[in-house]
Amino acid sequence: DQQVKQNSPSLSVQEGRISILNCDYTNSMFDYFLWYKKYPAEGPTFLISISSIKDKNEDGRFTVFLNKSAKHLSLHIVPSQPGDSAVYFCAARAITQGGSEKLVFGKGTKLTVNP
Amino acid sequence: EPEVTQTPSHQVTQMGQEVILRCVPISNHLYFYWYRQILGQKVEFLVSFYNNEISEKSEIFDDQFSVERPDGSNFTLKIRSTKLEDSAMYFCASSEGLETDTQYFGPGTRLTVL
Numbered sequence: 001d002q003q004v005k006q007n008s009p010s011l012s013v014q015e016g017r018i019s020i021l022n023c024d025y026t027n028s029m030f031d032y033f034l035w036y037k038k039y040p041a042e043g044p045t046f047l048i049s050i051s052s053i054k055d056k057n058e059d060g061r062f063t064v065f066l067n068k069s070a071k072h073l074s075l076h077i078v079p080s081q082p083g084d085s086a087v088y089f090c091a092a093r094a095i096t097q098g099g100s101e102k103l104v105f106g107k108g109t110k111l112t113v114n115p
Numbered sequence: 116e117p118e119v120t121q122t123p124s125h126q127v128t129q130m131g132q133e134v135i136l137r138c139v140p141i142s143n144h145l146y147f148y149w150y151r152q153i154l155g156q157k158v159e160f161l162v163s164f165y166n167n168e169i170s171e172k173s174e175i176f177d178d179q180f181s182v183e184r185p186d187g188s189n190f191t192l193k194i195r196s197t198k199l200e201d202s203a204m205y206f207c208a209s210s211e212g213l214e215t216d217t218q219y220f221g222p223g224t225r226l227t228v229l
Contacts, residue, residue, distance in 0.1 A: 034217065043119070043206050043220035044158065089158065100170030102148070102160040103208075103218060 003027045004092050006106035014114055019077040021109050023090030026071065030092035034103070035064060035075045038087045047088075048075070080113045087111070117141040119221035121207050127227045131196050136224045138190045138207030147190045148208040148218060149182065151175070158206065164190065197228045 005024045013019045023033075031052045036044035050057040050064045050073065057064050063076045077084055090106040120139045128134050140147050149161040163170040164182055172180075181193045190209075194201055204225050208218040 036220070041222075043121075043222045046217050046219060049217060091158075096163070096171035098163075098171040100146070100163040100165060102163060102171060102173075103150075103158075104160070105150075105158040107157050 003030075004090055004104050004106040006088075006090055006109050008109050009107070010110040010112070012112045012114060013080050015082055016079045019075075019080045019084065019111055019113065021075040021077075021088050021090075021111065023073045023075075023106055024071060025073075025092050027092070027094065027104075028071070030094060030104070032093040033064070033066060033073050034091045034093070035062075036089045036091060037084075038089060038108070044089055077111075080111075082113045082115050085111055085113050117143075119207055119209055119219055121205075121221035121224050123224060124222065125225045125227070127229065128197055130199055130228055134194050134197055134226060136192045136194075136205050136207075136226070138192070138221055139188050140190055140207065140209030141211075141219060142188070144209035144211050144219075146170075146210045146212065146216075146218075147182075147184070148210075149192045150206045150208060150220075151203040152206065152223075153200075153203040161192075161205075194226075197226075199228050202226055202228045 034049040035047040037047050038044045048062045066073045087108040087110045089108045091103040122137045147164040152158045162172040162176045179195045204223045206223045207221040210216045210218045
């Protein structure tokens with residue numbers, strides 16, 4: 001079951017350049033998408049989100065783009081900093097049959113920003 | 116800034132033993148979740164909890180698992196008889212509400228079953 005896919009397990013960029021992390025999904029019922037950042041031995045930290053009714057959300061150096069027709073979203077980090085080095089998870093929200101919600105995660109992309 | 120806390124950070128147990136993982140969600144949050152991540156795999160949803168009852172559970176959450184909110188602050192995950200394949204990072208999360216409210220995660224408990 002790979003409803004949320006992050007096809008690049010790793011990405012390496014130079015400090016100051018743009019980092020683009022990609023995510024694809026298959027379930028058209030997802031209505032909300034989130035990006036989490038995770039350092040080793042820590043829990044996922046919320047980064048930025050986007051509702052399915054929007055196509056872009058920006059917060060400082062982080063921008064998330066959503067292309068609903070392609071079922072694709074991306075996270076842009078510009079400029080990238082060495083402290084951004086972490087694993088980035090794409091997550092999609094699904095409303096469950098019980099009226100609750102759950103997050104469906106991708107496998108993550110390990111970003112390394114080189115000084 | 117409020118945060119979700121979890122204890123212990125690492126739990127080692129023998130196969131067949133019971134373990135209880137503890138979480139303190141953010142104080143004004145109403146929805147609580149457990150997820151797990153087996154090494155090298157995805158973060159997977161286990162269960163959601165609201166108003167003192169389970170809202171949803173995954174196929175992973177079988178009869179060996181249970182959750183409880185024993186008081187106004189703690190949220191626990193119990194595994195009654197641990198198996199080797201239960202070894203994973205277990206993350207607790209909470210959110211203020213549904214719709215566009217974000218789930219905030221704790222630092223996780225690493226469970227090792229020997």
